Amino acid sequence: MSGWIAIAGLGPGAEDLVTPEVRDALAEATDVIGYFPYVARVPEREGLVKHGSDNRVELDRSRHALDLAAAGHRVVVVSSGDPGVFAMASAVFEALEAGPAAWRDLDIRVLPGITAMLAASARAGAPLGHDFCAINLSDNLKPWALIEKRLRLAAEADFAMAFYNPRSKSRPEGFARALEVLKEVCGDARPVIFARAVSTPEEDLRVVPLPECQPEMADMRTMVLVGSSRTRVITRDGAPIVYTPRSTP
Template sequence: MSGWLVIAGLGPGDENLVTPDVRQALDGATDVVGYIPYVARVAPRDGLTLHPSDNRVEMDRSRHALEMVAKGRRVVVVSSGDPGVFAMASAVFQAVESGPLAWRELDIRVAPGITAMLAAAAQAGAPLGHDFCAINLSDNLKPWPLIEKRLRLAAEADFAMAFYNPRSKARPEGFVKTLHVLNEVCADARPVIFARCVSTPEQDISVVPLPEARPEMADMRTLVIVGSSTTRVITREGAPIVYTPRSVVA
């Protein structure tokens, strides 16, 4: 039987948010490859081999998956959220491009998932209702000056912004700099949404004006959304509704 590779997104955490397409791929797989906590979300069964690995070996993981597919295995490479958003899809295709020419003819498919940005936005209302961008604030794979340049230009362009990996224990200063840039460029009280562990039992969502946002409000399990200058907050009992209108007055 010919092998195949599905690069799949497991969604933000709630098993109800895993798509039927991804479930079907997992049901037909002989092997699942991915970062340790993501592979742990896949239930063991007869005929399925799990291959968990560390977070910083994406290229090794990708090559391992492709080698197994070339031998006829049916492999699912798992990511949280969507595999094409700061996740494994691009790593696999980079391995394909730099690997043996035969890998280009393998049966490879990307199965999308619900990324944390969209899950967090849905919980808050519709803060991404107009033009927006997503920025990964981790400087593991790109230098901080590039992150700051993109952040500053996005703020000047008045995008709503979604931030992945805002603040790690090893590099807490990055989000300090991020808030400094935002307060410098935006100079208003647009809402900032801190969505931690979205769609899981640990979910915690808070909304504060930009001047009141503090670095310690975020960690690596937090998705941060910063509204544009047109983003609105509807106050009510309980959690507010945050939305960005679909039109902008000239």
């Protein structure tokens, strides 16, 4: 059988949020490749080889997947959420473009998944109901100056915003600076949603006015959603509902 690659999204965490298309690809795979925690989510079975690796070797991982597929293996490259959102799809295509011409004849498919920002938005209500942008706050692959520029411009444009990888133990200062920029540019009490480990047993969701936000409210398992100036909060018994109207006067 000819080899192929499926670049698949495993969703935000819950097994029932993995799509049937991704489940089918995993059932056919001979090899699963990805970051250690994501590979660990794939059940063991006879005939399946799991290749876990560190989260800073995306191109090496991609070249390994392409080599295996070229040798006739059926390879699933896994990411959390959606593979096209700050994940492995672009890394595989970067390796493909720079690699041997024969790789371009491989059967390569991207299988979408439910992103963390959409899962978090659904839990809160509909904070991304109008124009929004997504920004990765990690400076592992791009300089902080670029992150801050994009953050400032997005705030000035009054987008709702979704922040991936807001704060790690090795770089806690980045999210603190991001909050400073938001408070400086926005100057209002728009809602900020801290959605941690959505769809898992550790799920925690808090809605906090922007002036009251503190850096330690987020970690690497937290999706941070910032409302626009139009975003509304409906108070009720239990968790509030946060939404952004679809129209702007």
